[in-house]
Amino acid sequence: MQxxxxxxxxxxxxxxxxxxxxxxxxxxxxxxxxxWFGPQALAVRWSPVTLALTHLLTLGVLTMSMTGALIQLxxxxxxxxxPRVGLTAAIxxxxxxxxxCALTSAFLSSAIPLFQLALVFLSLAFTWLLGACLAGMWRIxxxxxxxxxxxxxxxxxxxxxxxGVLTTSALIGAxxxxxxxxxxxxxxxxxxxxxxLLVIAVAYQVVPMFLVTSVYPPRVTRxxxxxxxxxxxxxxxxxxxxxxxxxxLSSIVSVLVIAALALFSVITLGLLWKRKRRVPDTAIFFWYxxxxxxxxxxxxxxxxxxxPEIADMPCFALMPGVLFIVGFGYSVINGMLYKIVPFxxxxxxxxxxxxxxxxxxxxRKIIPEQAAVRQFYVHLLTLCAMVxxxxxxxxxxxxxxxxxxxSSLWLWVNLLRATLFYRAALLK
Amino acid sequence: MNTITQYLTHDHRRCDDLFVDxxxxxxxxxxxxxxxxxxxxxxxxxxxxxxEEQVLFAAFEQxxxxxxxxxxxxxxxxxxxxxxxxxxxxxxxxxxxxxxLGHSETMNIMIQQHNLKEENxxxxxxxxxxxxxxxxxxxxxxxxxxxxxxxxxxxxxxDVCGLEPPEPLERxxxxxxxxxxxxxxxxxxDREPRPLYPILERNHxxxxxxxxxxxxxxxxxxxxx
Numbered sequence: 001m002q003x004x005x006x007x008x009x010x011x012x013x014x015x016x017x018x019x020x021x022x023x024x025x026x027x028x029x030x031x032x033x034x035x036w037f038g039p040q041a042l043a044v045r046w047s048p049v050t051l052a053l054t055h056l057l058t059l060g061v062l063t064m065s066m067t068g069a070l071i072q073l074x075x076x077x078x079x080x081x082x083p084r085v086g087l088t089a090a091i092x093x094x095x096x097x098x099x100x101c102a103l104t105s106a107f108l109s110s111a112i113p114l115f116q117l118a119l120v121f122l123s124l125a126f127t128w129l130l131g132a133c134l135a136g137m138w139r140i141x142x143x144x145x146x147x148x149x150x151x152x153x154x155x156x157x158x159x160x161x162x163x164g165v166l167t168t169s170a171l172i173g174a175x176x177x178x179x180x181x182x183x184x185x186x187x188x189x190x191x192x193x194x195x196x197l198l199v200i201a202v203a204y205q206v207v208p209m210f211l212v213t214s215v216y217p218p219r220v221t222r223x224x225x226x227x228x229x230x231x232x233x234x235x236x237x238x239x240x241x242x243x244x245x246x247x248x249l250s251s252i253v254s255v256l257v258i259a260a261l262a263l264f265s266v267i268t269l270g271l272l273w274k275r276k277r278r279v280p281d282t283a284i285f286f287w288y289x290x291x292x293x294x295x296x297x298x299x300x301x302x303x304x305x306x307x308p309e310i311a312d313m314p315c316f317a318l319m320p321g322v323l324f325i326v327g328f329g330y331s332v333i334n335g336m337l338y339k340i341v342p343f344x345x346x347x348x349x350x351x352x353x354x355x356x357x358x359x360x361x362x363x364r365k366i367i368p369e370q371a372a373v374r375q376f377y378v379h380l381l382t383l384c385a386m387v388x389x390x391x392x393x394x395x396x397x398x399x400x401x402x403x404x405x406x407s408s409l410w411l412w413v414n415l416l417r418a419t420l421f422y423r424a425a426l427l428k
Numbered sequence: 429m430n431t432i433t434q435y436l437t438h439d440h441r442r443c444d445d446l447f448v449d450x451x452x453x454x455x456x457x458x459x460x461x462x463x464x465x466x467x468x469x470x471x472x473x474x475x476x477x478x479x480e481e482q483v484l485f486a487a488f489e490q491x492x493x494x495x496x497x498x499x500x501x502x503x504x505x506x507x508x509x510x511x512x513x514x515x516x517x518x519x520x521x522x523x524x525x526x527x528x529l530g531h532s533e534t535m536n537i538m539i540q541q542h543n544l545k546e547e548n549x550x551x552x553x554x555x556x557x558x559x560x561x562x563x564x565x566x567x568x569x570x571x572x573x574x575x576x577x578x579x580x581x582x583x584x585x586x587d588v589c590g591l592e593p594p595e596p597l598e599r600x601x602x603x604x605x606x607x608x609x610x611x612x613x614x615x616x617x618d619r620e621p622r623p624l625y626p627i628l629e630r631n632h633x634x635x636x637x638x639x640x641x642x643x644x645x646x647x648x649x650x651x652x653x
Contacts, residue, residue: 076541076544076545078548078549079545079548079549144548205544209540209543209544210536210537210540212444212448212536276445276448276452277448277451277452277536278451278452278455278456279451279452279455279529279532279533339537343537343538343541346534346537347538350508359511359515362515362527362530362531362533362534363530363533363534363537364529364530364533364534365530
C-alpha cells in the first residue's frame with residue numbers, strides 16, 4: 001500500500017510555534033525558582049525544589065519543544081498525517097502546560113490533590129500525543145532510520161509516563177512501591193530514552209542536511225538507537241532484581257550505555273568539525289556545546305562507576321543532571337529553534353506574500369545572526385555557572401538562576417520578534 | 429545506481445556540494461571563484477529540475493493519473509527555489525556579501541527540506557509506482573543530461589588584442605565568472621597569456637592554446653568536467 005503523502009498539509013504556523021514560544025517561558029520560571037529558593041534547589045537530588053526544577057525543565061522546556069518539533073517533522077519529513085492536527089496541538093499543548101504547572105506546584109507544596117491533577121493533565125497530554133502519532137507511525141515500514149528511532153523515542157516516552165504515574169502514586173502513598181528504584185527508572189527512561197533517542201533520531205537527518213556535514217556512518221544509524229533502547233530494557237530488568245550480582249551486571253550495562261552515548265557525541269563532534277560549509281552559524285555552536293556536555297556527562301558517570309568515592313561527592317548528585325538537561329538537551333533545542341523558527345516563518349510568509357506578488361525577506365533578517373550569537377554566549381556562560389553551582393551551591397545558585405533567566409528571556413525575545421516580524425510583514 | 433531514489437539522491441548531493449563551494453568562496457570574498465561555482469551549481473540544479481519535471485514527474489503523473497498531487501507541490505517548490513536563485517545572482521553581481529549569505533541561508537534550508545521530502549517520500553513513491561521501468565526512466569533522465577548540455581553549449585568570443593595589461597586578464601576573468609558549464613570561451617590575444625594558465629588550473633578550467641597564422645593566440649577555455 002502506498003503511503004499517503006501530505007506535502008500540502010504543512011501544519012499551520014501557529015501549531016509548532018505555540019510549543020516553541022512556550023518552552024522558554026518555562027525556562028524563565030525554572031530560573032525564577034533557582035533565584036527564589038537559592039542553594040536548596042541545587043544541593044540534593046531529592047529536595048522538592050530540585051524535583052520541581054527538574055520537571056519544569058524536562059516537561060516544560062525539553063518535552064514542550066520536542067513535541068512541537070515532532071508534530072511538524074512527522075508531517076513534513078515522514079509524511080504522516082497527525083489526525084486532527086489543530087485539535088491535537090491545542091489539547092497536548094494545553095494539557096502539558098497545566099500538567100507541568102500542577103506537578104511543579106505539587107512538589108513545592110506537597111499537596112496530594114495537585115499531584116492527582118498533574119497526573120490527569122499529563123496523562124491526557126501524553127496519551128493523546130502517543131495516540132495521534134503512533135497510530136500513523138505503526139502503519140509505515142521503518143526503512144528510514146530517523147523514523148525508526150523516533151518511534152522508539154515515543155515508546156520510551158510512553159514508558160517514562162507510565163513509570164511517572166507509578167512514582168507519583170508511590171510518592172503520595174497510593175501504592176506501596178520502592179520509590180527510589182522507580183524514580184531512577186523513570187529518570188533513565190525519560191532522559192536516556194525519550195530525550196536522547198529523539199535527539200539521535202533528529203540528528204541523523206538534521207546534522208548532515210541543515211548543518212551540511214557528511215552523513216552518520218550507516219552502521220551507527222542502523223544499530224545505535226535500537227541498542228540504546230535494548231540496553232535500557234536490560235538495565236530495567238536488572239534494576240528490578242536488585243541483588244548484588246545483578247548490581248554488578250547492571251554496572252556493565254551502564255558502561256555500555258555510556259559507550260553508546262559517547263560514541264554518538266564523538267561521531268557528531270567529528271562530523272561538525274569536518275563540515276563542508278564555512279559560513280559562521282550559531283546553530284553549530286549550540287550543537288558543539290550540546291555534544292560536548294553529553295560527553296562530559298558520560299565521563300562523569302563513568303568516573304562515578306569506577307571510583308565510588310567520586311560518586312559519593314555531594315556535587316555528583318546534580319552535576320550530571322545539569323550537564324545532561326541544560327547542557328545537552330536545552331542547548332540543542334535552543335540551537336535548533338534558531339534554524340526551525342526562521343525557516344517556518346519564511347516559508348509561510350513567502351507563500352502568503354507570493355499571492356500578492358511580493359517577496360519574503362531572507363531568513364537572516366527574521367532572526368539576525370548577531371542576536372543569536374550573543375544569546376549563545378550568555379547561554380554558554382549560564383551553563384558554566386550552573387555546573388559550578390552544583391559544586392558551590394551556596395555562592396552560585398542565585399547567580400546561575402539570574403543568568404538562566406537572562407538567557408532564556410533573550411531566546412524568547414528573539415523568537416517573539418521573529419513572530420512579530422511575520423505579522424508586520426503581512427500587514428505591510 | 430539501480431533505483432530512482434539512489435540516482436536522484438546522488439544528484440542532490442552533487443548540487444549541494446557545488447552550492448557550498450560557492451558559499452565558501454563568497455565567505456572569503458573570492459568573487460571570481462564564487463561566480464564559477466555558482467554557475468556550476470545553477471546549471472546542475474536546472475538540470476536536476478529538468479530531469480524531474482520533464483521525465484520523472486511526467487511519468488509518475490501519467491501512471492497515477494494525478495497531476496495535482498505531490499509532483500505539483502514539488503514543482504511549486506522548484507519555482508520558489510528558482511526565485512531565490514535570482515536573488516542570489518543579483519547579490520553575486522553586486523558582490524554584496526551580507527545579502528548573498530542571507531539568501532544562501534534561505535536557499536540552504538529551502539533546498540534541504542525539499543530534498544528531505546523528495547528523498548523520503550516522493551522518490552520511494554516513484555520507485556514503487558514505476559517498478560519495472562525504473563532503468564528506462566533513469567536512462568531517459570541521463571539523456572536529458574547530455575541533450576540539454578549540448579543544446580546549451582555555446583562559444584563566447586572575447587577579443588583582447590591591443591589592450592594593455594592588466595586589462596586582458598581582468599576581462600577574461602570577468603568573462604570566466606559568467607561562463608556556464610558546458611560553454612566555452614574563445615579568447616583572442618596578441619601575446620601568449622602565460623600568467624593566466626596557473627589561474628585557470630587553480631579554478632578547474634581546461635584550456636587549449638593555438639597560434640594562428642596571423643601570429644595571434646587563440647585560447648579556448650571551458651569548465652573541467
